[in-house]
Amino acid sequence: FGPENLRLVLLHEVQQTAQASLLSWLDHPSIEVKEAISSMIFSITARRLISYDSSRSDGKLWKQFDAFLQGLLAFPLYVPGTAFYKCMQGRKNVMKILQEMLNERKKETHRESVDFIDLLINDMKEKNTIMNEKIALDLLFLLLFAGFETTSSGITAALKFLADDPKALQELIEEHNNIRKRRIDPDSEITWEEYKSMKFTSHVIHEALRLANIAPLMFRKAIEEVHIKGYTLPKGSKIMVNPSSIHLDPTVYKDPTVFNPWRWKLVAPQRSSWPLEAGYDYVLVPTLLSYKWPSSCIA
Numbered sequence: 001f002g003p004e005n006l007r008l009v010l011l012h013e014v015q016q017t018a019q020a021s022l023l024s025w026l027d028h029p030s031i032e033v034k035e036a037i038s039s040m041i042f043s044i045t046a047r048r049l050i051s052y053d054s055s056r057s058d059g060k061l062w063k064q065f066d067a068f069l070q071g072l073l074a075f076p077l078y079v080p081g082t083a084f085y086k087c088m089q090g091r092k093n094v095m096k097i098l099q100e101m102l103n104e105r106k107k108e109t110h111r112e113s114v115d116f117i118d119l120l121i122n123d124m125k126e127k128n129t130i131m132n133e134k135i136a137l138d139l140l141f142l143l144l145f146a147g148f149e150t151t152s153s154g155i156t157a158a159l160k161f162l163a164d165d166p167k168a169l170q171e172l173i174e175e176h177n178n179i180r181k182r183r184i185d186p187d188s189e190i191t192w193e194e195y196k197s198m199k200f201t202s203h204v205i206h207e208a209l210r211l212a213n214i215a216p217l218m219f220r221k222a223i224e225e226v227h228i229k230g231y232t233l234p235k236g237s238k239i240m241v242n243p244s245s246i247h248l249d250p251t252v253y254k255d256p257t258v259f260n261p262w263r264w265k266l267v268a269p270q271r272s273s274w275p276l277e278a279g280y281d282y283v284l285v286p287t288l289l290s291y292k293w294p295s296s297c298i299a
């Protein structure tokens, strides 16, 4: 998932999968956008992380994840029929599938490519490692979850904002059409240079993520006393960072509730912490008196 991998592998895979998904949507009179996008993104992340081929398994693993998500914020009543019960069953079933995959993989003697399961198995074989099967399965679960739910919510939000804003949609289409016009074969695969040239597309992504606030909270613990703008956080403080307090602050963003991708034209380029973007640090640079919080999102 690093920038190099994005350039060499992911860009191609995302294009292939997106094209195949869009084509398959044509067979349906209507689609439920969030569900369809989640399934599409899951097939990309699951293939990358655990070499899982969603098309061969009829979305079995994704459906269990979806069940888990449906009840994630439900009242914790563990009784059959409740959303919470379905959520816990979903997690149990995902863990069962992941355990089976891990067991199978341990038996394999030779593999061409290396994925995240291989790395975890190697880690477990190390001397003095803290890695064990339970931690490995939890990590697999976390990575699959963190990778697909965020991205699919972001794309769904962007589609909704664009559907409500014909001017932004038009400018986005023009940017893409201009790239196609410059090609010898308009249907050839997207290149890295083309991807990097999509300035307006990146403004749309920034703006959708700002407005949608996909990750509502982040947590930190002060491992030493911290001083920020005249405030002192004592060692051991537990900190809840709320990105929307900055994203929707009118003193930071003019008319903060308005979808306005053009506002990002004025932002000076910074180091990027997210690869699907062309050069700004926009992944929820949060809060607490404008302190710049380093994000630990691996993407």
Ligand code: HEM
Binding pocket: 001, 045, 142, 143, 146, 147, 148, 150, 151, 154, 209, 214, 215, 218, 219, 283, 284, 294, 295, 296, 297, 298, 299
């Ligand atoms: C729109 C897309 C995404 C958004 C908005 C997003 C947002 C976030 C946020 C806010 C955090 C917490 C960061 C922190 O506490 O500093 C996080 C953590 C994380 N994200 Fe993402 N993320 C996205 C995509 C992804 C993808 C594609 C992956 C992996 C395939 C991923 C994997 C992770 C992991 C593993 C963590 C936990 C890191 C840790 O605790 O050390 N995320 N993400």
